[in-house]
Amino acid sequence: MATSNLPRLDARLGAAFAYVRAGHTAADIGCDHGKLSAALAGSGRCPLVLACDLRPDPLQKARLACAQYGDAVQFRLGSGLSVLQPGEADDIIIAGMGAETIIEILAAAPWVFDARYNLVLVPATKHSVLRRWLVQNGFALRDETLCEAAGRWYTVINARYTGEKREPTGLECLCGKIPGQPGDRAYFAQQNAKLKKYRLGLAPGAESDAVDALIQQMEERICP
Ligand SMILES: C[S@@+](CC[C@H](N)C(=O)[O-])C[C@H]1O[C@@H](n2cnc3c(N)ncnc32)[C@H](O)[C@@H]1O
Known part of the structure; x- marks a missing residue:
């Protein structure tokens, strides 16, 4: 039909x-x-x-x-x-x-x-x-x-x-198969902003370092 x-x-x-x-x-x-x-x-x-x-x-x-x-x-x-x-x-x-x-x-x-x-x-x-x-x-x-x-x-x-x-790696979880698609930079920025927001609740230490590293990787994706 x-x-x-x-x-x-x-x-x-x-x-x-x-x-x-x-x-x-x-x-x-x-x-x-x-x-x-x-x-x-x-x-x-x-x-x-x-x-x-x-x-x-x-x-x-x-x-x-x-x-x-x-x-x-x-x-x-x-x-x-x-x-x-x-x-x-x-x-x-x-x-x-x-x-x-x-x-x-x-x-x-x-x-x-x-x-x-x-x-x-x-x-x-x-x-x-x-x-x-x-x-x-x-x-x-x-x-x-x-x-x-x-x-x-x-x-x-x-x-x-x-x-x-x-x-999966942290970056894979955050970005999936999105890299290269139209709008990907705006999507990474949306994800990155959330990471930064969540990071505020973390104590300094291993977790915080891991989030810092992820933020850095995402920023490298946004501004390679
Ligand atoms: C925001 S609407 C989404 C409607 C449509 N799928 C869309 O994406 O536009 C979410 C719907 O999921 C239903 N829902 C929530 N939990 C559910 C569950 N466990 N099983 C089936 N339906 C559920 C709600 O009743 C609601 O009608």
Whole structure:
């Protein structure tokens, strides 16, 4: 089913849409307004979209947004991936939640630690925390898209389980696959400002030295 009456997606959700594989069933976890679910179903990119949310009111908004797509969108009420059977969706989008919530959702569903699933993650906060957790837990950061939406910089992460667990460097956590993308300097400045802010709470010593070193590396990236 493909219609021309599709919702307008902001830059974040537009980038998330682009990472969803055509022809696959997608689950939009935390669908809220339902725009991404509607776009995926209405464009014909996904034959079936599972629009999921923790709360009834957002899910009701999604029902309205997707009403015209009939059986191409199903609705699930509940937390995270608990509303899905393993294998029901191949492409899983979790957008607009903080990194810790995204991590809780993934950690609570061991079946998603499998290369068949294409993960599209859009953390609202703490991008570095999510990158670190993914790499430590065997997910490869395949790609990222830097986006500006509502005056803030976001990263849209495309990840896939490989089973290779490792400890990422601090710089990798902070910058991910962003270096070289349009807007990267502004993103590094946003990350750098946060580091400097957090550093204020640290006692002098090893931790502080490590943060100093990271700030220096980031500044070298900004002004090479
Ligand atoms: C800020 S909205 C994001 C909407 C949309 N995904 C976006 O990025 O524009 C966050 C949504 O996630 C839902 N949510 C929060 N925690 C959740 C969880 N554990 N499982 C499913 N949905 C959750 C909230 O109810 C809310 O509708």
